[in-house]
Structures are given as C-alpha cells and as structure tokens.
Amino acid sequence: xxxxxxxxxxxxxxxxxxxxxxxxxxxxxxxxARPGQFVMLRSGGLLDPLLGRPFSLHQCRADGSIQVLFxxxxxxxxxxxxxxxxxxxxxxxxxGRGFDLTPPAPGxxxxxxxxxxxxxxxxxxxQELKRQQPGLTIELMLGARNKAELHQLAxxxxxxxxxxxxxxxxxxxxxxGLVPDLLALNVPSAGKARRVxxxxxxxxxxxxxxxxxxxxxxxxxxxETMMACGISACLGCAVKGVGxxxxxxxxxxxxxxxxxxxxxxxxxxxx
Amino acid sequence: MRVxxxxxxxxxxxxxxxxxxxxxxxGTFGYGxxxxxxxxxxxxxxxxxxxxxxxxxxxxxxxxxxxxxxxxLNAIGLENIGIKAFLQDKLPWLRGVAAPIVVNILGNTVExxxxxxxxxxxxxxxxxxxxxxxxxxxxxxxxVFGADPTMAAAxxxxxxxxxxxxxxxxxxxxxxxxxxxxxAVADHGADGVSLINTLLGMAIDLQTRRPKLANVxxxxxxxAIKPVALRMVWQAAGAVRIPVIGIGGIMCAADAxxxxxxxxxxxxxxTANFVNPRxxxxxxxxxxxxxxxxxxxxxxxxxxxxxxS
Ligand SMILES: Cc1cc2nc3c(=O)[nH]c(=O)nc-3n(C[C@H](O)[C@H](O)[C@H](O)COP(=O)(O)OP(=O)(O)OC[C@H]3O[C@@H](n4cnc5c(N)ncnc54)[C@H](O)[C@@H]3O)c2cc1C
Ligand SMILES: Cc1cc2nc3c(=O)[nH]c(=O)nc-3n(C[C@H](O)[C@H](O)[C@H](O)COP(=O)(O)O)c2cc1C
Ligand code: FES
Numbered sequence: 299x300x301x302x303x304x305x306x307x308x309x310x311x312x313x314x315x316x317x318x319x320x321x322x323x324x325x326x327x328x329x330x331a332r333p334g335q336f337v338m339l340r341s342g343g344l345l346d347p348l349l350g351r352p353f354s355l356h357q358c359r360a361d362g363s364i365q366v367l368f369x370x371x372x373x374x375x376x377x378x379x380x381x382x383x384x385x386x387x388x389x390x391x392x393x394g395r396g397f398d399l400t401p402p403a404p405g406x407x408x409x410x411x412x413x414x415x416x417x418x419x420x421x422x423x424x425q426e427l428k429r430q431q432p433g434l435t436i437e438l439m440l441g442a443r444n445k446a447e448l449h450q451l452a453x454x455x456x457x458x459x460x461x462x463x464x465x466x467x468x469x470x471x472x473x474x475g476l477v478p479d480l481l482a483l484n485v486p487s488a489g490k491a492r493r494v495x496x497x498x499x500x501x502x503x504x505x506x507x508x509x510x511x512x513x514x515x516x517x518x519x520x521x522e523t524m525m526a527c528g529i530s531a532c533l534g535c536a537v538k539g540v541g542x543x544x545x546x547x548x549x550x551x552x553x554x555x556x557x558x559x560x561x562x563x564x565x566x567x568x569x
Numbered sequence: 570m571r572v573x574x575x576x577x578x579x580x581x582x583x584x585x586x587x588x589x590x591x592x593x594x595x596g597t598f599g600y601g602x603x604x605x606x607x608x609x610x611x612x613x614x615x616x617x618x619x620x621x622x623x624x625x626x627x628x629x630x631x632x633x634x635x636x637x638x639x640x641x642l643n644a645i646g647l648e649n650i651g652i653k654a655f656l657q658d659k660l661p662w663l664r665g666v667a668a669p670i671v672v673n674i675l676g677n678t679v680e681x682x683x684x685x686x687x688x689x690x691x692x693x694x695x696x697x698x699x700x701x702x703x704x705x706x707x708x709x710x711x712x713v714f715g716a717d718p719t720m721a722a723a724x725x726x727x728x729x730x731x732x733x734x735x736x737x738x739x740x741x742x743x744x745x746x747x748x749x750x751x752x753a754v755a756d757h758g759a760d761g762v763s764l765i766n767t768l769l770g771m772a773i774d775l776q777t778r779r780p781k782l783a784n785v786x787x788x789x790x791x792x793a794i795k796p797v798a799l800r801m802v803w804q805a806a807g808a809v810r811i812p813v814i815g816i817g818g819i820m821c822a823a824d825a826x827x828x829x830x831x832x833x834x835x836x837x838x839x840t841a842n843f844v845n846p847r848x849x850x851x852x853x854x855x856x857x858x859x860x861x862x863x864x865x866x867x868x869x870x871x872x873x874x875x876x877x878s
Contacts, residue, residue: 302607302846340844345792345820346639349843374636390846524634526641527843531599533619533648534634546627549648568630 300529301326303389304342307381308363314447316370317415318379320387325362327391331355333423334396334520334558338528339366340388341381347374350390352525354419354497354557367418393528397423397495397518397558399430406491406516407435411506413477413498414442417451419520423495424460438462441477441498445470478505491515496561507561517561523552530554538565576860577867578853580614580835582812583735583760585669585697587614587835590868591825591853594816594839595620595673595699595739596645597790598849600659601666607846611667612853614835618659620673620701623681625651635772635781640793640818641840642770644784647675647704652688660694669696671737677707679720679727686731697735700728702754703743703766715741715766718753729758737814740764740805742794747801748808755809762805763814763837765798791840792818799831806832806873820848822855832873 309321327337338350351374353366370379381387397419402408408427412420417440427436438460442448448464448471455462463480464472473480477498492513496506497520510517526532536549537556540563550556550563578589592615598604601616610616628648635642650658655672663670672695676682682700689695702715702724714720725738738754740747742765751762767788772781780786798817806813815828816837825836841848856868865871 299606347636348639348791348840349636349641388845524632526634526643526840527597527846529599529603529846531597531603532634532643532843533596533628533645534643536628536631536633536648538630543627544625546625547630549627549631 299330300391300393303327304386305389307383307385307387309383310381313367313450317367317447318370319356319365319367320378320381321363321365322387322389323362324364324389327355327389328358328362328364331358331364331392331422332396333399333426334419335392335394336528336557337364337366337389337391337393338525339378341377342386342388344377347377349374349526350388350528351375351378352522352528352553354520355392355422356418357421367415369415390528394553394557395555397520399427401431402434402493402516403491406493407437409437409439409481409492409494411439411477411481411494411496411498412441413502414447416496416498416502416520417442419497420495421454424455425458428459436460437492439465439477439480441465441467441502443467476502476505478502478509481506481509494518496520503561504566507564507566510561518558519561519564520558521552521556521564525553528553538568539563540565576857578857580812580868582697582737582814582834585615585735587669589614589853589856590829590833590835591849591856592671592814592835592837593617593842593849594837595701597839597842600655601663601670602659604842604846608850613668613849614853615669615671615696616663616666617671617673617699617837618655618663619649620647620675621649621652621655621685622647622675623652623685625649625654630783632781632783635787637770637772637789638793640789640791642772642782642787642789643767644782644787646784652685656688656692660692664694670694671697671699673699673701673739675701675704677704679723682724683727683731686728686734690732690734695734697737697760698728698732699737699739699763700724701739701766703739703741713741713743715750716744718749721750722753722757725754725757725759735760737761737763739766741766742797742801743769748804751805751809751813755811759811761812761814761834762809763816764805765794765801765817768794768797790818792820794818795824799827802828802833803831803875819852820844822852822859825852825856826859826871829868829871830873830875832875834872
C-alpha cells in the first residue's frame with residue numbers, strides 16, 4: 299500500500315552530464331513495490347518547485363533502499379540533482395499499476411525495449427522477470443542519444459547477466475538509429491513471437507506499439523504524463539484511450555490505470 | 570507537562586456542525602477514499618468531494634496541468650463520474666466517515682443545479698451542498714454564472730428551493746467586486762460562501778510558442794494565489810453576515826489562521842494535498858497547537874480579529 303515517507307538520501311551518483319541516480323532508504327517501498335510502479339519525489343520544504351515529480355522505481359534492494367534514475371529537465375529535477383547524501387526528501391509510493399508479469403504463452407520470449415530515461419524501470423523489471431521465470435529468454439534493447447548516456451547503463455545490465463543490444467541516435471555506440479529498429483534486426487529470436495515491455499519517449503513507444511500490433515505481439519508501455527498528485531485525486535494525468543464512454547472521449551489516468559498500459563488500450567493518434 | 574484546557578474548534582455553517590474549521594477543497598481530494606491511507610478523515614472538519622454533474626463528464630484533453638511559480642494551472646474540465654455513479658459507488662463508503670460530507674455540484678443551466686440539489690436532498694449521509702458557480706451558463710452564451718450577480722442569485726435561489734440541506738455557494742474570484750457576489754448569494758438563501766475558486770490564467774512554452782495547456786486557459790491555485798484569496802475573504806467577510814470559508818494557497822496552519830483572522834469561519838485546503846497528502850490533518854493539529862500556545866480558548870476570539878490602525 300502506498301504511503302508517505304520522509305527519507306534519507308544514501309547515495310548520489312552522476313552517470314552523465316545531466317543524468318543522476320539517487321539511492322534512498324525506503325524499506326516500506328523496497329519490499330512492496332512491483333516493476334513499473336513509481337514514486338512522487340520532492341525535495342522538501344520549498345514552495346517553488348511546488349509539486350513532487352514522478353519517477354519510476356529503478357531498483358529495489360534487499361537492504362531496504364530504492365533507486366531512481368533521472369535526467370535533469372527543469373526546476374524540479376535540477377533541485378533533486380542538487381541533493382547530496384544525508385539530505386532528506388519526501389516520497390510517496392509505491393504508486394500505479396506496474397508491468398504484467400504473468401508468464402507468457404509457451405514459445406513466446408520476453409523483450410524489454412527502453413529509450414533514454416525509459417531504461418530506468420527496465421532494471422527492476424529485468425531482475426524480477428529473471429527471478430520469477432528463470433528459464434525464459436529475456437532480450438534487452440536499449441537506446442539513447444549517444445554513447446555517453448548509454449554505455450554505463452548497458453554495462454550494468456551486462457554485469458547482471460544480460461546481453462543488451464544497443465542503439466544510439468548518433469551511432470557512437472552500437473546500431474545507429476532508433477531502438478525499435480532493433481526489433482526487426484536479424485537476431486537469433488527474430489521471427490519468433492515476443493512479448494514486448496517498452497518505456498521511453500512517446501514517439502519511440504508509438505513506433506514500438508505499432509510494430510508489435512502488426513506482428514500480433516503483446517506490448518506493454520509505460521507512459522509519462524504531467525502529474526500533480528500521483529494518487530488519482532487531481533485527474534490531471536489523463537491519457538486518451540481507444541473507444542468511447544457514454545458517447546464521450548474515454549480518458550484513462552496514468553497514475554491509477556497506468557503508468558503501464560497495454561498498447562492496444564491507448565489512442566496513439568492523439569497528442 | 571502543563572495541563573491544557575480543551576480547546577473548542579467547533580464551527581457551524583447553517584445547521585452543519587464541524588468539529589474543526591479544516592475542510593478539503595473540491596477537486597483536490599478525489600472522493601475522499603483516495604486519501605484514507607494518508608489522513609484520518611474522521612479528524613477533519615468536513616470532506617468536500619470532487620464536483621458532481623448530472624451526467625458524467627469526460628473532461629479536457631491533456632495536457633491538463635502545468636506547474637507555475639509557487640502554484641499550478643489546471644484545466645481538468647470538471648471531469649467527474651456523474652451523480653448516479655456518485656450515489657451508487659462513492660457515497661456508501663463516505664457514510665462511514667465521521668466528518669460531514671459536502672457534495673460540490675456543478676451545472677450548465679439553473680435547472681441542472683436545481684435537479685442535482687433535489688436528488689441529493691433526500692439522500693442520507695450528506696452534510697451540505699457546495700455550489701460551484703464557476704461554470705459557463707450554456708443558455709447565456711457561456712458566461713460563467715459566478716461572473717454575474719443576477720445569475721449567481723438565480724442559481725442560489727433555485728438550489729435553495731430544491732433542498733433543505735445547508736447551502737454553501739463557492740464564489741469565483743474572476744469578478745470586479747467580490748462583495749457584490751457574496752451579497753447576491755447571501756440574499757438568496759446561501760448559508761455560507763466559500764472562496765476563492767481558481768484564478769483564470771495561462772502559460773506559454775516559448776520554444777514552441779504553444780500554450781502549455783491543451784485548453785489554453787486554466788485555473789491557478791496554490792501559494793501563489795494566497796494574497797488575492799486573503800484579500801477577497803476579508804472583503805467578503807465584511808460584506809455578509811453568513812459564514813465565509815477561506816480557500817486559496819493554504820499550505821500550513823499559519824496560512825489557515827491568517828484566513829481566520831481575516832474573518833473566515835472555516836478554510837478549505839486544496840493544492841497542498843498534492844504536495845503533502847497529510848496536509849489537512851497537520852493543519853488541524855497546527856491550529857490547536859497555536860491556540861494552546863497563545864492561550865486562546867476558542868476560534869471565535871481569533872475570527873475577524875485583524876487589527877487595523
Ligand atoms: C510515471 C512516470 C515515471 C517517470 N519516470 C522517470 C524516470 O525514471 N526518470 C526520469 O528522468 N524521468 C521520469 N519521468 C519524467 C519526470 O517526471 C519529468 O522529467 C520531471 O517531472 C520533469 O520535472 P522538472 O521540474 O525537471 O521539469 P519541468 O520544468 O516541470 O518540465 C520540463 C519538461 O518535463 C516535462 N514534464 C514536467 N513535469 C512532468 C511530469 N510530471 N511528467 C512527465 N513530464 C513532465 C515537461 O513537459 C517539460 O517538457 C517519469 C514520469 C512519469 C509520469
Ligand atoms: C486539480 C484541481 C481541480 C479542481 N476541481 C474543482 C472542482 O471540481 N470544483 C470546484 O468547486 N473547485 C475545484 N478546484 C478549485 C479548488 O477547490 C480551490 O478552490 C482552488 O484550488 C484554490 O485553493 P488552493 O490554492 O488551496 O488549491 C480544483 C482545483 C484544482 C487544483
Ligand atoms: S496525477 Fe493526480 S490523478 Fe493522476
């Protein structure tokens with residue numbers, strides 16, 4: 299069950315020019331969170347920035363710590379990046395519906411596709427899938443703008459025993475192009491049925507969802523929307539769903555119905 | 570430890586008795602249940618639920634939110650499940666809450682407001698109605714009811730006729746003179762006024778030159794609006810004899826107490842719930858502590874005690 303906690307920052311790492319990883323002591327969350335769930339994180343006390351910011355759970359550890367991995371965009375993330383070990387932060391979580399981890403049909407392999415900071419939740423997801431379904435093939439496809447943003451994360455996956463395929467926009471690491479392109483590459487599992495778990499920028503998820511639909515594959519996406527509360531009270535996190543309800547547009551709410559959705563439930567034509 | 574006498578935080582609005590002056594602001598507290606894991610709802614003065622209309626409303630397209638300095642803009646578009654689903658799915662749970670439940674209602678016509686009031690009138694478990702008049706009147710070319718004293722009076726009168734429940738009219742701040750609006754609804758049967766609703770605003774993304782909200786305009790809330798809200802509450806409290814409920818940027822007990830000094834009987838806490846889900850309960854405790862520390866035995870002593878000289 300979600301709770302509100304004042305937590306201590308155990309460690310801060312800088313992984314790139316604007317990429318940071320915070321380790322926070324939050325045993326209640328570490329022991330109950332599921333992959334794909336998120337937290338609302340706020341660096342206490344101030345009226346500006348005012349609201350918490352949503353971040354996927356990147357890792358949950360047996361020692362009661364959790365991690366978030368983020369890139370600096372605006373005032374909120376800038377402020378979080380300025381925190382140091384020993385500082386306190388306010389945390390609400392775990393929130394939302396995570397990835398569906400039920401075992402796939404026989405012969406279907408699992409494929410995790412992440413772009414940019416969308417890679418963050420794939421760590422927890424990959425570990426949990428491996429633990430729950432040890433015999434299954436888990437493919438990993440990671441993309442980022444350039445080598446600087448990607449190489450450490452890819453290395454960490456290798457240390458965990460995965461063999462990620464990588465793509466960068468500028469070709470400085472791995473395949474030059476977009477991550478979803480990797481789905482069509484001639485790899486050993488090509489042509490076989492997959493279940494795809496995807497998180498990244500919206501255009502990249504749209505391409506992935508479209509490809510999966512054509513192949514008839516299951517595709518789960520983790521969406522990012524603006525959020526004020528994270529607990530289904532403000533109704534600010536609406537995303538357009540397919541179909542209509544009572545003759546009106548059918549909106550889903552990312553903090554409650556998501557952030558992980560079945561790609562087929564979403565209207566990809568809208569903003 | 571020093572023994573402190575029991576402090577009376579009770580407030581009356583019409584026939585509704587609140588154990589303390591801290592209410593939740595509509596649209597920021599869901600239907601109450603969303604906050605039950607963070608707050609002891611029984612400890613609050615009252616729980617005001619998300620605005621309800623006759624028919625369910627889908628709301629506006631996203632993005633519906635943007636943060637602004639010390640505040641936020643929202644254009645939710647009054648998304649709600651409609652009166653039928655509210656009565657069926659939400660009210661039964663709310664009946665288990667010890668604090669009074671205030672149902673916030675909204676309509677497109679005077680008749681819709683009256684029909685909502687009529688349907689809620691004979692329903693068990695409702696403490697009061699709060700009428701949101703910051704909605705466009707579709708029969709008057711979309712002019713907001715709350716922008717015109719005649720229309721605001723008409724809604725109040727119609728709702729008053731339809732129900733014997735205590736009636737709070739929630740005023741829009743997007744007017745020239747808030748005193749005239751407060752008087753108009755007080756003269757037509759309101760038992761209290763609550764204010765302020767959000768201030769109309771907008772935000773622009775300079776890089777794309779697009780509005781940051783899909784709806785272009787939205788309602789500003791949070792600490793940024795507190796000075797405006799305090800001023801309007803002070804003006805309204807000087808203009809009417811019915812209780813005034815102060816709303817706008819209340820983040821902590823000190824903020825709430827300032828509204829009481831300005832003349833408010835009670836307060837509603839909105840955006841603060843997003844920042845700190847326990848805000849309402851902490852404000853109740855903070856008000857008690859302030860009164861104890863300052864040896865003030867009742868809220869009445871503080872209410873409207875602003876010193877002008
Ligand atoms: C469920 C969920 C999980 C997320 N997980 C991660 C993560 O693991 N790592 C990570 O780096 N980022 C993640 N994000 C995005 C992150 O929340 C935003 O980058 C952050 O809120 C930006 O805040 P800011 O104050 O720095 O930027 P702002 O100044 O507020 O805005 C800068 C940019 O970020 C966008 N933005 C602002 N607020 C949000 C928001 N609440 N949600 C989405 N976009 C927003 C704005 O559109 C704008 O383009 C996640 C978002 C959601 C909804
Ligand atoms: C996301 C959001 C939704 C709201 N929905 C409603 C509503 O349905 N009905 C209503 O009367 N006021 C609504 N309001 C206005 C608040 O109840 C309150 O009047 C306003 O936010 C100012 O208070 P605050 O600064 O404490 O948030 C909403 C405000 C926000 C931020
Ligand atoms: S973020 Fe408030 S309802 Fe989803």
